[in-house]
Amino acid sequence: MTDGDEIVDYPIPPVNAIQPPAEWERLRQRCPVAHVRLPSGDQATLLTRYDDVKQVLADPRFTRTADDAARVSESGGVFNSEMASSLPQSGAAHQRWRRRITKWFTAKRMIALRPGIEAMADRLVDEMIKQGSPADLKASLGFPLPVWVICDLLGVPESDRDRFAYWSDTLLNLTRYEQAEIDSAQAEFVAYMAGHIAARREAPGADLLSELITGTDAAGERMTDRMLVSTGMGLLVAGHETTANMIGKMLAMLLADRGHWEALLADPALVRTAVEETLRYDANPGFGMIRYLSEEVEVSGGVLPAGTTAVCSMGSANRDEAAFEDAAELDLSRSPNVHLSFGAGPHSCIGQPLARLELQVTLEVLLRRLPTLELAVAAADLRPVEGLAVGGLREVPVKW
Amino acid sequence: MKIIVDQDKCVASGQCVTAAVDVFDQRDEDGIVVLLNDNPPEDLAADVHQAAAVCPALAIVVED
Ligand code: HEM
Numbered sequence: 465m466t467d468g469d470e471i472v473d474y475p476i477p478p479v480n481a482i483q484p485p486a487e488w489e490r491l492r493q494r495c496p497v498a499h500v501r502l503p504s505g506d507q508a509t510l511l512t513r514y515d516d517v518k519q520v521l522a523d524p525r526f527t528r529t530a531d532d533a534a535r536v537s538e539s540g541g542v543f544n545s546e547m548a549s550s551l552p553q554s555g556a557a558h559q560r561w562r563r564r565i566t567k568w569f570t571a572k573r574m575i576a577l578r579p580g581i582e583a584m585a586d587r588l589v590d591e592m593i594k595q596g597s598p599a600d601l602k603a604s605l606g607f608p609l610p611v612w613v614i615c616d617l618l619g620v621p622e623s624d625r626d627r628f629a630y631w632s633d634t635l636l637n638l639t640r641y642e643q644a645e646i647d648s649a650q651a652e653f654v655a656y657m658a659g660h661i662a663a664r665r666e667a668p669g670a671d672l673l674s675e676l677i678t679g680t681d682a683a684g685e686r687m688t689d690r691m692l693v694s695t696g697m698g699l700l701v702a703g704h705e706t707t708a709n710m711i712g713k714m715l716a717m718l719l720a721d722r723g724h725w726e727a728l729l730a731d732p733a734l735v736r737t738a739v740e741e742t743l744r745y746d747a748n749p750g751f752g753m754i755r756y757l758s759e760e761v762e763v764s765g766g767v768l769p770a771g772t773t774a775v776c777s778m779g780s781a782n783r784d785e786a787a788f789e790d791a792a793e794l795d796l797s798r799s800p801n802v803h804l805s806f807g808a809g810p811h812s813c814i815g816q817p818l819a820r821l822e823l824q825v826t827l828e829v830l831l832r833r834l835p836t837l838e839l840a841v842a843a844a845d846l847r848p849v850e851g852l853a854v855g856g857l858r859e860v861p862v863k864w
Numbered sequence: 865m866k867i868i869v870d871q872d873k874c875v876a877s878g879q880c881v882t883a884a885v886d887v888f889d890q891r892d893e894d895g896i897v898v899l900l901n902d903n904p905p906e907d908l909a910a911d912v913h914q915a916a917a918v919c920p921a922l923a924i925v926v927e928d
């Protein structure tokens with residue numbers, strides 16, 4: 465199914481903030497169904513073409529894990545954790561769980577959330593300006609904003625935002641923290657959430673968590689406390705680090721060639737399509753998404769037998785010339801732009817409307833407040849994070 | 865113009881509502897797409913085609 469018996473080590477190391485690994489194009493052309501070795505030592509199959517990635521991600525028969533699926537690493541990672549074990553992962557029960565949350569992410573609700581998120585971004589930019597130029601955009605804005613937004617969603621008070629940020633960082637950073645720290649952060653988070661859920665049950669607020677506690681799903685079922693904790697944790701780990709990193713990467717891409725920034729200053733109406741284009745163009749998207757194939761499936765690159773663990777590289781798919789004209793160009797007005805950065809199909813990102821909103825607001829606020837913004841280091845010197853789950857840049861130093 | 869939406873495929877991304885607010889809405893209970901008008905006036909054709917093109921779930925079909 466591939467040329468020869470070559471086995472590629474995966475993940476493929478990132479190059480820099482802008483340049484994708486050369487391996488992506490080579491694999492799309494020559495080896496679209498590639499054998500890879502994961503950090504655990506287990507083998508899997510890597511898909512790099514747009515059509516193949518989309519087809520496999522969107523196939524409702526396939527799930528993220530199974531008992532005999534290849535493991536990413538010894539410890540497993542977020543999707544193998546508590547969150548995965550107590551929430552329905554497929555079929556009708558998964559859809560009922562999802563749809564109780566998507567209720568909170570409609571286009572209308574995003575319009576209502578916008579002023580609040582804009583006020584948060586303004587407050588963080590005020591603080592960044594007060595500290596003075598240069599600054600690390602990721603630490604001052606990218607990291608706190610999404611955690612503030614999720615705390616609001618869960619009805620968590622402002623005074624607990626810092627603890628949430630710490631828990632989230634610890635739960636996801638498989639490389640930076642010791643196992644003991646990760647375990648104790650998880651235990652603290654679960655204990656906090658249990659108390660918070662009990663308090664909300666007594667006195668429900670106007671937040672998603674209160675609604676999940678008091679309401680029922682389409683089958684009339686209530687969520688158990690364990691599912692509520694897992695849902696809270698799921699939203700935090702799925703929505704914090706991803707968005708935080710994307711804020712940093714987006715600004716790095718737009719400032720790396722200042723022509724992009726100036727085009728946005730001249731025409732802020734480009735913000736919406738510019739955000740989509742940076743999501744597509746992302747050269748540091750992280751690991752990709754796993755699907756365990758319970759049945760044989762045929763993709764353009766070949767036949768994948770039942771039992772395959774497929775790693776879907778959305779980053780490579782997003783640079784596929786067969787799907788995007790001039791895929792190597794960052795085009796701020798590209799439309800339509802059906803990139804796969806939020807996945808596709810029944811497991812695709814629930815938080816995508818919120819992530820889009822946070823990215824759009826961040827960009828608008830920075831264009832308005834700091835039009836002279838520029839990178840404080842050469843774009844090629846921005847260092848990608850090394851980690852297993854979410855891709856990003858370690859810091860994004862800027863001046864103004 | 866005739867529009868068909870597939871509520872089973874819809875992932876509630878809200879992209880269609882942003883593209884063509886007079887034609888698409890989302891259900892209050894779960895954010896799934898609802899069609900407000902399956903045969904909208906010609907001057908909305910561009911917005912409707914845009915909505916179908918940006919739908920991440922390919923849940924919208926437009927027949928001219
Ligand atoms: C730029 C930021 C984000 C990116 C790139 C991103 C990406 C993704 C991707 C690729 C998936 C699909 C997983 C799969 O197919 O197996 C996913 C799922 C998910 N995302 Fe996001 N996400 C982002 C932000 C958010 C936010 C802000 C939230 C919520 C607060 C969120 C909540 C979720 C949830 C709950 C799932 C699981 C969906 C399911 O299993 O049905 N994400 N995300």
Ligand code: SF4
Binds near residue numbers: 875919923924
């Ligand atoms: S764009 Fe597609 S997936 Fe999103 S709400 Fe509309 S129909 Fe559903």
